Amino acid sequence: MANERVVVVGAGSISNAWFPPLLAEGVTVAGVVDLNLDNARSQIDKYALGCHASANLSSTLRRTKPDFVLDLTIPAAHCNVTCKALRAGYPVIGEKPMADSMSQARRMVATADKSGKLYMVSQSRRWDANHALTRQIIAGGAIGQVAAMNCDFYIGAHFGGFRDAMPSPLILDMAIHQFDLARYLSGSDPLAVYAKEFNPAGSWYAGAAAASCIFEMTGGVVFTFRGSWCAEGCHTSWNGDWRIIGERGTMLMEKDQPPRGQVVAGSEGFHRPLADVPVPPPSLQFAGMHGSLREMLEYLRTGAKPQTECHDNIKSLAMVFAAIDSAKKGRRVEIRA
Ligand SMILES: NC(=O)c1ccc[n+]([C@@H]2O[C@H](COP(=O)([O-])OP(=O)(O)OC[C@H]3O[C@@H](n4cnc5c(N)ncnc54)[C@H](O)[C@@H]3O)[C@@H](O)[C@H]2O)c1
Known part of the structure; x- marks a missing residue:
């Protein structure tokens, strides 16, 4: 203890x-x-x-x-x-x-x-069994080098409180999770973004509760985020539904189910033969806040640097503010932490 x-x-x-x-x-x-x-x-x-x-x-x-x-x-x-x-x-x-x-x-x-x-x-969602598995599979090279990632996030969320009054509730308070996950899953860092932020008809938020953002990342990765916090019906998961496309195959994470994927398993045919990506059993022991707390305790005991230490995490926050800036300016902006 x-x-x-x-x-x-x-x-x-x-x-x-x-x-x-x-x-x-x-x-x-x-x-x-x-x-x-x-x-x-x-x-x-x-x-x-x-x-x-x-x-x-x-x-x-x-x-x-x-x-x-x-x-x-x-x-x-x-x-x-x-x-x-x-x-x-x-x-x-x-x-x-x-x-x-x-x-x-x-x-x-x-x-x-x-x-x-x-x-x-x-960033509690880093300590999620499905996210950890997907990262492990991608880092192991199963789908080859990541080329593109898409995340869709559509939830009708009636919070009340500070989010209803914020200028950019979706991008600042929610999409920070998905932007950080894009870095975590792909191992790439943000370079530039083009974003459209808007408050859809019928919104109960004062600020922009919806956005579409296209990020250029290191390694040539393109990450597209589409989301809304005032989308009633047919909700995605709170983690978002993900498609991660690599040189040789694709991984999906949808509806909080374990990841699944397919890779090319032959060299002939209009559609090449495909095989399922083997998915190992989950190994993450401590989820969400418990996982990040364990990293803090580990740091206090051993000095091991937590993965979301501020010098790293500011890169995820920089994605947020660059997206908001891009939406205001109506053009692509470069991202600097
Ligand atoms: N990781 C997640 O999934 C997740 C989910 C929800 C909220 N959050 C984050 O947690 C934080 C808090 O969110 P919440 O929903 O608990 O908000 P909240 O409004 O319910 O609670 C915030 C509390 O902080 C207090 N407070 C505000 N300013 C203070 C100050 N200067 N000194 C001391 N107390 C102060 C308020 O009085 C209030 O009790 C936010 O940053 C939010 O984005 C994270």
């Missing part, structure tokens, strides 16, 4: 996905900080944490001296909360998206550098 102690900042809805793995790992919650003290108190009661609720991060850190800080606040607060914790000398694991602007994200990376403390972003 863990000896580590954590201060959790932000006790909103996503904290319900974090307290169970923290408790399962034996991490001691030393304090819960929320500007809305009632939220902090009710989560402390719900999970029988037996710690103090506070609205003041600095004083809580001084009092509790945790091993790390977990930032579960809204995107607009991530930079302030995370930088405060880093400057006070604490490593941070924070919810996606890293920040709600690239300048804030760069400030967070610079603060991690200056303080010498680790900052990792939890």
Whole structure:
């Protein structure tokens, strides 16, 4: 069991996905900080944490001296909360998206550098059995070099709350998952994007709740994302439905089913003979937030760098802001982290 102690900042809805793995790992919650003290108190009661609720991060850190800080606040607060914790000398694991602007994200990376403390972003969908299997199959060379990837994401999501008022709810708060997955699955990094962002007729969002984006990636990979958060009926999975096309074959991930694929198995015929791609049994042990928490604990114990450490994760965020910029300018833009 863990000896580590954590201060959790932000006790909103996503904290319900974090307290169970923290408790399962034996991490001691030393304090819960929320500007809305009632939220902090009710989560402390719900999970029988037996710690103090506070609205003041600095004083809580001084009092509790945790091993790390977990930032579960809204995107607009991530930079302030995370930088405060880093400057006070604490490593941070924070919810996606890293920040709600690239300048804030760069400030967070610079603060991690200056303080010498680790900052990792939890991109929970990297720790998903089907995604891990698909990456393993692709990295093993089964379909050859990846040439193109498509992801479709269509959900009618009535949240209420901060997302309804955001300028770019789909791209910033949701598509960050799929953009990061495109990097994770293909092992390629973004170079440029052309995007159209829009708010469809009938939308209940103030900002653009739909988008189509074409990314150019390293290795010649073209990644196309089409999505909407106000598409009623015939929903895709929350991970999106994926088609990944390589030199010799194709992998599909749809409706949260295990990946399946076909590769060329002969050299004659209009359609070449095809064989199913062998899919090994899933090996991922800890899913979602639990998986990213395990990487943070591993870092604290061994120094092993988490895969979504901020210097890497800012490349996924750069895809988000370049797509928004491209949509505003109506042209292709280059992507710089
Ligand atoms: N990984 C996922 O699949 C996933 C799913 C949902 C949400 N999220 C992310 O989790 C984060 C939180 O989302 P949520 O749905 O829990 O939001 P929420 O609005 O339910 O909760 C946010 C909480 O943070 C508090 N807060 C805001 N600013 C603060 C500050 N400066 N200091 C202390 N507390 C502050 C609010 O009072 C609120 O209690 C967002 O970044 C969101 O994108 C991730």
